[in-house]
Amino acid sequence: MYLNHEEDDYNLSLSRFESMLKTNKVFFFDSEEFEEIILYYLDMGKTNLAKKALKLGLEQHPKSTGLKLVQVEMLVYEDKLDAAEKLLNELYAIEPHNEEIYIQRASIYSKRDNHEKAVACLKKALEYTDDHADVYNLMGMEYLFMDDLESAKSCFIQCLEEDIADQSALYNVVYCFEFLDQNAAAIDYLKTYIDRNPYSEIAWHQSGRLYYGLKDYENAVRAFEFATYIDETFVGAFMEKGKALERLKRYTEAIESYEQTLALDDPTSYALLRIGKCYEKVGNKVAALKYYNQTVHEDPLLDKGWIAITDFYIRQKNYSKALYYVNKALGIDDQNSSYWKRYATINKALFLFEEAEHGYRKAVEFGDYELDTWLFWVDMMYQMGENDNAILALLQASEYFPEAYEIEYRMAGLYFTLEMEEKGSYHLANALRLNATHYTLLEELFPQVMDLNSIQKALRKYRK
Template identity: 30%
Template sequence: MFDEEDNDEGDGMFDAQFNSELQRFERMLQDHDEFYFDAEILEQIVEHFIVNNQLKKGLKAANFGNKQHPTNTLFDLRKAQIFSSTGQLKESLLILQNLEKKEPYNPEIFVTKASVFGQLRDHPKAIKYFEKAIEVAQEYNHLEELEEIRFDLAMEYESIHNFQKAIQVLEEILSENTENEAAIYEVAYCYERIGNFDKCIEYYTKYIDNNPYSFTAWYNLGNIYFLKNNIEKAIWAYDYSIIINGDFASAHFNLGNIYMQNEEYEKALISYQKCAELDDSDALTLSYLGEAYERLERYEEALSTYLTARELNPELAEPWLGTGIILEVQGEASQAINFLKQAVHLQPENANYRLVLAEALYKSERLTEAETELDRALQLDPTYSDAVLLLAKIKIEYSLDDALDFLLSIENFHEHSKDVRMLLIAIFWQLGQKTDALLLFKKEYLIDKGSAKTLFLYLPEAKNIPDFLKIIDIENE
């Protein structure tokens, strides 16, 4: 709408003339004088001020245009747009309502009105006026404006998370202009938001075909491949993003996360180190870097990195947790527990953090405290098998019967891990409920032959108990 004129060779004379008129207008304002200006020149002056965000001057120029050319409605429209940009939405709407009556054939009036209602968060009305603008543009043959109006409508649908409608509008644009790069990029984003990753990849790939050096497009493509669990392709896309822009920290960070997930800790370390070089004030990046050192058992470097992260952001839980884990490994149980408690304090709804704290308390024989943390972890996540397993072990310290009652009280017990079920078999056997133990073991063994090895962890004597060996031998026949 307000694009500057291209500085082609043929436009040199025009530019010189316009600049002369612009300077004359500026002098007029400065001297509080009044000169005559052609309406077209004044329109260009107003748009020049708007494009350059000199909105006060733009409003003065529009008011001056109203005064010298009272029948030219463009000055009123520009005033409405300036008011919209400066948050004077009521003033903008008053002008637009009047213009709508005078020029019902001008789609720009309806687009501006839609924009105002969008700012007012009245999204149904914003959509209504964008659709009206499309209707007017089609009826009065403003076809060159249709594409931009449809794009604005799609953005309005995106703002209310109606991604299906946004896709529908964007694909209307692409049906008429297959090379509209902004529409391609946005439709890919919308497909990502609704979870249609195959379509998302299709459109990001199309965008990259036209823009092979768009590091953000390669990065987004990597994110989608990661969501599809196609790790090889995700690494490939992130690598291209980094080749194009080696200073793009987000690609290094996500690449580091993939390497951590793949237990390729040296590669993860390199990625996080690059991130930290680009922004050494990001506590979260330093926390992940600390974890990479930790996984490589480079504990002193990990502790130093965690310390820096805590100093940068004391409210970030991750470096407190990492420090506690290392101190616990190093035998500093009391200090470790203090750090782990702070991590839990900062993320009280994190069941995993409570389990880590409970494990440290359990090893320190602070069983009551450990039990409290595990109870809370299971309130947060009743399906958390590791918490069930540790809590059952603690209850065994007091009473096998209590441990049995606890395990039998769990809803959807068979959805828990194999370890939990093997522990129950061991408890059945130790309490003399041999039939229950054997029936459950046979059922588990028929499904998973690896159950025998797990059972032997919790009931080592089962290796020499004929009843268990008979079940195993029957399956081997």
């Protein structure tokens, strides 16, 4: 049986160290063992144990440069930058060609937001290090801090040239391409990367994301599939594949992909919701409703789940149930204009005009400035006899839609209803100028004013 001896030795060192702490016996460790123990505790966030290990390490190896560099790292971690810099200067006098001194100095400059000097130190570290990949990665991060995405991208690419398996660098390269709006170039880069490392599920997954962003859903599906072939437990790739299949209207395959995520991990409300929507698309209403209900059961605070059920019942014209569920969504997010519009539409269908007016008003209040929202709101106010408020709303709407004949016909009708013929005639003339063929809108909404001489005269003029 193959054993990883280095890992066994590492675990043994940790066990011995923790045993020493419990028994108060003093064991001897070489300086490298102490370094690994200290860095392990730092990575785990166990700062107190790291400090104990450092103290014991320096007691046993007071001249160890490696331990002193770890001490510098710990001082930087604790923002004790002046003390770290002082110790680094002492170490530099002893080992001026130690790359770790330049790396730690770069870390201090970075903490002080002097990223140009940090990069200069890292470039110096490149002259002495054997681990070029790590240094290029650090340089890339410094360029990110400076918002120099092109330089950052180059550094991360260099990092991958040195260490093709560095996944953080791969993610960062793609991030830089995307931030620079170079998605096509990112795909080209990933193709060359995959040629060198064809079994990188991360590269395939990122390619799929990029293809999806470019609306090339066929290639997106293909890339996500490769990612899942390489890693059959890659939940994210199955999820993204489902989204791309939905875009291609391959709903049955999308359901299979989403269901794979449920088999691999705990159910997510997002996957359940998407499965419900796919079932509704293929006409299986029973399964759709089942998954919508599972969605809100899984996450009762997911407003999108409640809205999915709302829309389901709206399509079934079951407005009483739709009203119940839209109120659930509004209970979670009462500042969502689209939810208020649904609320208004449902109440309008139930002939609850006051509630409908309230819903349309809220929709506008929270940023829905679509023309139909204004018009529905005004129509509700007119139904309730609030003509003055309806006119005020139309005046607001006309600022967004100055050439909308639908607004002008309503303004005309409302002013004629209020026996303000001069203003009514003005807006009727505007409406006829904008769209004379839709004069029937006035007749549909305000039949009681159609016999007025001023209206008939205007209509005769435009008919000619």
